[in-house]
């Protein structure tokens with residue numbers, strides 16, 4: 791497996807419960823166009839967990855796993871992210887797309903951790919919002935309504 795030196799920087803183990811949720815969501819991915827199944831689990835500040843997977847559409851404007859998981863979280867009335875997990879297929883670093891970085895930002899705090907795993911459940915890299923989307927635009931930049 792080829793790796794850049796900044797990858798696999800930690801020996802931290804992700805809990806078996808989270809890995810199983812990711813694997814289970816990834817197994818249900820609907821990704822017939824890209825053949826690139828992704829899973830995400832959002833852990834809220836009160837410890838609840840919400841899984842999501844990518845849902846593609848023939849017009850190619852499908853939903854990312856992170857967006858699915860955030861939708862489930864918000865639907866359940868939760869809005870504060872403690873940890874975001876993302877599992878892609880294979881060993882490449884499957885980082886959230888630009889759109890999802892902004893979506894995560896909406897519900898993140900400076901302490902929120904974004905953890906990217908390989909399909910084998912190995913933690914590859916941990917980001918904060920500041921490393922994932924530096925100087926991000928956010929709700930605070932809008933004038934009071």
Ligand SMILES: O=c1ccn([C@H]2C[C@H](O)[C@@H](CO)O2)c(=O)[nH]1
Pocket residue numbers: 821824826827828843844845846852853854855856876884885886887
């Ligand atoms: O972090 C990511 C990266 C990609 N995808 C999905 C979108 C699309 O369905 C497929 C290929 O880009 O992977 C996600 O769900 N999350």
